Amino acid sequence: MITTSRSIGVGLISVGWMGKLHARAYSNVPYVYPELGIEPRLVIAADTEPSRIDFARNVLGFAEGTTDYRDVLAHPDVDVVSICAPNFLHAEIGIAAAKAGKHFWIEKPVGRGFEETNAVREAAAAAGVVTSIGYNYxxxxxxxxxxxxxxxxxxxxxxxxxxxxxxxxxxxxxxxxxxxxxxxxxxxxxxxxxxxxxxxxxxxxxxxxxxxxxxxxxxxxxxxxxxxxxxxxxxxxxxxxxxxxxxxxxxxxxxxxxxxxxxxxxxxxxxxxxxxxxxxxxxxxxxxxxxxxxxxxxxxxxxxxxxxxxxxxxxxxxxxxxxxxxxxxxxxxxxxxxxxxFDDLKVIxxxxxxxxxxxxxxxxxxxxxxxxxxxxxxxxxxxxxxxxxxxxxxxxxxxxxxx
Ligand SMILES: NC(=O)c1ccc[n+]([C@@H]2O[C@H](COP(=O)([O-])OP(=O)(O)OC[C@H]3O[C@@H](n4cnc5c(N)ncnc54)[C@H](O)[C@@H]3O)[C@@H](O)[C@H]2O)c1
Structure with a gap:
């Protein structure tokens, strides 16, 4: 049974190996789990490397691109954010995403050690946002x-x-x-x-x-x-x-x-x-x-x-x-x-x-x-x-x- 359709705006931060995979995974959810009625919309992707923004727009299908991840967090059409940046940015971006009230799916390891991960944990708990970690196995x-x-x-x-x-x-x-x-x-x-x-x-x-x-x-x-x-x-x-x-x-x-x-x-x-x-x-x-x-x-x-x-x-x-x-x-x-x-695990x-x-x-x-x-x-x-x-x-x- 297909439930009422639920449109969810997606923002992506970093378009490397994992960023591309997150985008493909979101796009596959309606095909693999049609009864959930979940419709991810690829809204905006950020990367500091311009060719990767082009890839996000022209190949992955994001409507907008930016070199500043803050644009993703500030975007009113973004409900959820994938954080696929290198580890040193995880705590900064994770905390900012929580403060912006965005649910986030973040790649492991979350930050550069327990202190950074715990700071993200506290920010997510304070904001009451849903989190998910890239533990695909x-x-x-x-x-x-x-x-x-x-x-x-x-x-x-x-x-x-x-x-x-x-x-x-x-x-x-x-x-x-x-x-x-x-x-x-x-x-x-x-x-x-x-x-x-x-x-x-x-x-x-x-x-x-x-x-x-x-x-x-x-x-x-x-x-x-x-x-x-x-x-x-x-x-x-x-x-x-x-x-x-x-x-x-x-x-x-x-x-x-x-x-x-x-x-x-x-x-x-x-x-x-x-x-x-x-x-x-x-x-x-x-x-x-x-x-x-x-x-x-x-x-x-x-x-x-x-x-x-x-x-x-x-x-x-x-x-x-x-x-x-x-x-x-x-x-x-x-x-x-x-x-x-491997890609199927990310769809799940x-x-x-x-x-x-x-x-x-x-x-x-x-x-x-x-x-x-x-x-x-x-x-x-x-x-x-x-x-x-x-x-x-x-x-x-x-x-x-x-x-
Ligand atoms: N779950 C898994 O099995 C798995 C596998 C691979 C990587 N990872 C994790 O995913 C994360 C990313 O790894 P990757 O292999 O995709 O890295 P990658 O090197 O392929 O991509 C990183 C991207 O981040 C971009 N970037 C750098 N600074 C940025 C900034 N300030 N704003 C926006 N984008 C920026 C780079 O330009 C690059 O496109 C890491 O934390 C890694 O540990 C998880």
Whole structure:
């Protein structure tokens, strides 16, 4: 049943990889979820790079463009804003969006550490705006199924969790020195970029992390410079002017889950690398319990390995294909084997955000989840510097492991 149509004006801040993807995701919502009656209108896009504004207007279909993000926040036809700028602008823009009364979908990590994320959280709470975070891996149907198996107790008591987010985007020594490697622009390196996803995924599937100790390492200390707004962080530059890498390429942590976790008493490891040779988007979570275990890897996003029980005739892992029985899969493909992809996860994220804005189900990740993941990242950074275990507190309002 199609409900009354709800037109929602969209503003976009930054037209890079994520900005383009947010725009495509909004545009797909009416096709994928027609019964919601949600009609996003692409109102205005901002970027400091003029060619990207042209792209937003001429290709993505935004009615207006600007070099100043404040024009987006001040626009009377804008109801929701996507904040896809580099990390150093997240706190400034997130707080300004909240003050302007705009609901916002902001990319992870929200800011350069817990303090900035928490400032955005406080501003959003004071303004009462809906928030959504770019934790796209949550929406993979196989991950939703994994979460359900953990919640239903199919694995028994959760004993340990292993999350490893290994990417090769910086594995080339002449890989570009994008903003991601600059502490002022990005904050931490792989901790903010990939480890934050791993932290969120662990909390989403298993529950809040209570304690952490970590170490970090930088493999390549110099790279060729890349001007802002050009290329991507996958770019390779030969004979370019070199600059210093200011943050870590690799991070590893040991964690203990808290008492309110589905995995109360469970322990685990979180690891992330941006310089791995081999895995390109090897984002894996493995959950082990007293009665079974499961494994998921984003490179095989539509599969979940599940082992339930022991000493039976089917001992070992079963490969479960994502299918219309799992998550939002049926919205994209009619049967198992017709795989979904990364962009589809953003369409689900856009739907959850817009539905929450429209007063429907609040299934979106929110700024409290971002603050919780940021607390883990900041604690990992502190632990890596001091060698000490760090304690974490549960943050009210997170959706982590909420049924
Ligand atoms: N959820 C995910 O899986 C995922 C994946 C990639 C990136 N991200 C996050 O998305 C954010 C953006 O990353 P990206 O890869 O799209 O970056 P990008 O480098 O592709 O794009 C960044 C854009 O911001 C623009 N910009 C810079 N300063 C600006 C300003 N003052 N006002 C407006 N625009 C400005 C640049 O010109 C560029 O077009 C980051 O926070 C990153 O961590 C999330």
């Amino acid at each position: 949550r929406h993979a149907p196989a991950v939703e199924h994994a979460r359900r198996l953990v919640a239903e107790g199919a694995l028994g008591r959760i004993t340990n969790v292993r999350a490893a987010f290994f990417s090769g985007y910086a594995s080339e020594p002449n890989g570009a020195l994008s903003w991601r490697f600059d502490r002022k622009l990005a904050g931490t390196g792989v901790l903010a970029d990939l480890f934050s996803h791993a932290a969120d995924l662990c909390q989403y599937v298993v529950g809040p992390v209570a304690e952490i100790t970590a170490l970090t390492n930088t493999v390549y200390t110099q790279r060729p410079k890349l001007p802002m707004g050009t290329g991507t962080h996958f770019a390779v530059i030969e004979d370019g002017e070199m600059g210093d890498v200011e943050n870590e390429d690799y991070a590893a942590a040991i964690v203990r889950f808290g008492p309110s976790a589905r995995g109360a008493g469970a322990v685990g490891t979180l690891e992330a690398s941006r310089v791995a040779v081999g895995p390109e988007c090897g984002y894996q979570i493995e959950v082990y319990g007293t009665e079974g275990s499961l494994k998921w890897d984003f490179e095989r996003m539509n599969e979940l390995k599940v082992c339930l029980g022991r000493n039976n005739d089917e001992q070992g892992y079963t490969t479960v294909n994502a299918s219309p029985r799992h998550g939002d899969y049926a919205r994209f493909q009619p049967g198992p084997g017709n795989s979904m992809g 994220e856009a739907k959850k955000f817009l539905l929450a804005v429209a007063g429907g189900e609040q299934a979106n990740s929110n700024i409290n989840d971002a603050a919780s993941a940021a607390a883990i990242v900041s604690a990992a950074e502190t632990s890596a510097e001091t060698g000490q275990w760090q304690k974490l507190e549960d943050l009210d309002g997170t959706t982590a492991a909420r049924a």
